[in-house]
Amino acid sequence: MPVRPSLVRCPLPSQLPPLTRASAGELETPLSEAIVDGIFSTSRISSLYAHQARAIDLLAAGHSVIVSTSTSSGKSLIYQLPMLQALESDPDSTGLYIFPTKALAQDQKRALGALLAATEGMGDARASASRSGAQHH
Numbered sequence: 001m002p003v004r005p006s007l008v009r010c011p012l013p014s015q016l017p018p019l020t021r022a023s024a025g026e027l028e029t030p031l032s033e034a035i036v037d038g039i040f041s042t043s044r045i046s047s048l049y050a051h052q053a054r055a056i057d058l059l060a061a062g063h064s065v066i067v068s069t070s071t072s073s074g075k076s077l078i079y080q081l082p083m084l085q086a087l088e089s090d091p092d093s094t095g096l097y098i099f100p101t102k103a104l105a106q107d108q109k110r111a112l113g114a115l116l117a118a119t120e121g122m123g124d125a126r127a128s129a130s131r132s133g134a135q136h137h
Helices: 033-043 050-060 075-089 102-118
Strands: none
Touching (some): 075 102
């Protein structure tokens, strides 16, 4: 029997509350000190936005998540932090990120590489990129 993804009911755009100022959020399971230090070291971020904390908590609970926010709202941390947590608990973990453009992939690879380098205990982890449609001979 196929496994049906677990979905969290999301409001329709017409049901969303009016825009408000960004608010801080707290994770149900706090990040390790090494990850917190790595985030601060690479981007000077000292707390998560509420939408980031909610999405990361949902991912940790096994839900699929779609995040649609403006540019520079911290969407990348939503998928980077769970991967760092997985690497902490199992250094042999592997993550696969798929991006729609080569430029975005390279930008995210640089950001993730910097975060890995700045996070204690992640010295053996690496970020690499591959072109889509690459020809192998």
